[in-house]
Amino acid sequence: MDDTDFGVRDARGQWVPFRRITYPPVFIWPPRLAGIWRWFWRDYLLSWNLFYAFVALGVWLWLTPDRDTLSELRPGWIAFLLLRNVALVAVFFGVWHGWLYWQKRQGTAFKFNGKWPEGRNARFFGGTQLRENLALTFLSGVPIWTAYEVLALWAFANGFFATFSWADHPVYLTALFMAVPLFRELHFYAVHRLIHWPPLYRRIHRTHHKNTNPGPWSGLAMHPGEHLLYFSGVLIHLVVPAHPLHALYQLIHAGLTPAAGHTGFDRVVLDDERAMQTHAYAHYLHHKHFECNYADGTIPLDRWFGSFCDGSPEAIAAMRNWRKR
Numbered sequence: 001m002d003d004t005d006f007g008v009r010d011a012r013g014q015w016v017p018f019r020r021i022t023y024p025p026v027f028i029w030p031p032r033l034a035g036i037w038r039w040f041w042r043d044y045l046l047s048w049n050l051f052y053a054f055v056a057l058g059v060w061l062w063l064t065p066d067r068d069t070l071s072e073l074r075p076g077w078i079a080f081l082l083l084r085n086v087a088l089v090a091v092f093f094g095v096w097h098g099w100l101y102w103q104k105r106q107g108t109a110f111k112f113n114g115k116w117p118e119g120r121n122a123r124f125f126g127g128t129q130l131r132e133n134l135a136l137t138f139l140s141g142v143p144i145w146t147a148y149e150v151l152a153l154w155a156f157a158n159g160f161f162a163t164f165s166w167a168d169h170p171v172y173l174t175a176l177f178m179a180v181p182l183f184r185e186l187h188f189y190a191v192h193r194l195i196h197w198p199p200l201y202r203r204i205h206r207t208h209h210k211n212t213n214p215g216p217w218s219g220l221a222m223h224p225g226e227h228l229l230y231f232s233g234v235l236i237h238l239v240v241p242a243h244p245l246h247a248l249y250q251l252i253h254a255g256l257t258p259a260a261g262h263t264g265f266d267r268v269v270l271d272d273e274r275a276m277q278t279h280a281y282a283h284y285l286h287h288k289h290f291e292c293n294y295a296d297g298t299i300p301l302d303r304w305f306g307s308f309c310d311g312s313p314e315a316i317a318a319m320r321n322w323r324k325r
């Protein structure tokens with residue numbers, strides 16, 4: 001599969017897709033029902049949200065202790081959850097990185113930045129971007145994710161977070177479950193705008209933005225202060241009754257989605273005919289130009305608040321001029 005059919009590499013070595021970033025046909029008037037339905041199945045559910053939901057379900061059924069165990073904080077089950085989350089991240093992020101950056105299965109085809117991340121760079125802890133990213137992911141990201149998970153499961157088990165049963169509230173719990181990715185986008189947008197406030201940017205978010213040529217392991221490479229904010233969405237269950245599965249889904253979604261979002265590739269080539277879209281371009285532009293595309297691209301928050309960049313050469317030139325000013 002030839003990437004020149006889908007985009008063009010500019011004089012700076014950046015691969016720019018012909019397809020512009022757009023929002024789903026949900027927030028337009030009059031509503032187009034067929035378009036909304038197609039978007040819901042193909043882009044909302046099948047583009048990974050359903051996959052993360054099944055991971056959460058499997059983790060809840062087979063890799064989470066029962067309610068009696070969770071009601072008392074004990075080192076044994078807390079350590080088990082930490083190791084389980086370490087394994088989830090190592091496998092999921094490892095597959096993305098292994099395919100695209102280690103084995104370089106498709107070279108730089110569909111890679112936004114024509115160069116590979118530098119082998120050595122003294123700006124990074126351990127001397128390379130990859131080492132710093134691994135350290136931040138496993139020494140801060142996964143432990144803070146697990147701490148929120150322990151808190152949530154313990155709070156549900158003790159009634160501090162109100163628990164509904166699936167038998168009594170099937171419609172409410174299903175609707176709430178489907179809305180988890182939308183809530184996550186609102187929460188991520190709010191947190192992300194907050195940490196671009198210069199004092200917080202300098203102290204916290206600059207760490208993540210050292211990845212100007214991101215790869216999958218850039219996804220959870222954040223300052224611990226950012227991890228604390230990033231995974232805090234689960235605290236919504238202080239006021240919103242749910243089932244512990246909702247908290248697991250939200251945390252697994254937050255923990256795993258950054259791998260695809262930071263691939264640095266527009267598509268993963270599967271064979272001569274087929275490629276899988278990563279939907280990473282909007283966030284790649286955020287890493288490249290900083291002050292655009294703060295949200296994930298389902299709810300048009302960036303369009304509403306004037307920070308949307310659709311990836312067109314004109315929009316990119318406008319971003320460059322804005323930064324120069």
Ligand SMILES: [Zn+2]
Binds near residue numbers: 208219262283287
């Ligand atoms: Zn990022």
Ligand SMILES: [Zn+2]
Binds near residue numbers: 205
């Ligand atoms: Zn940012």
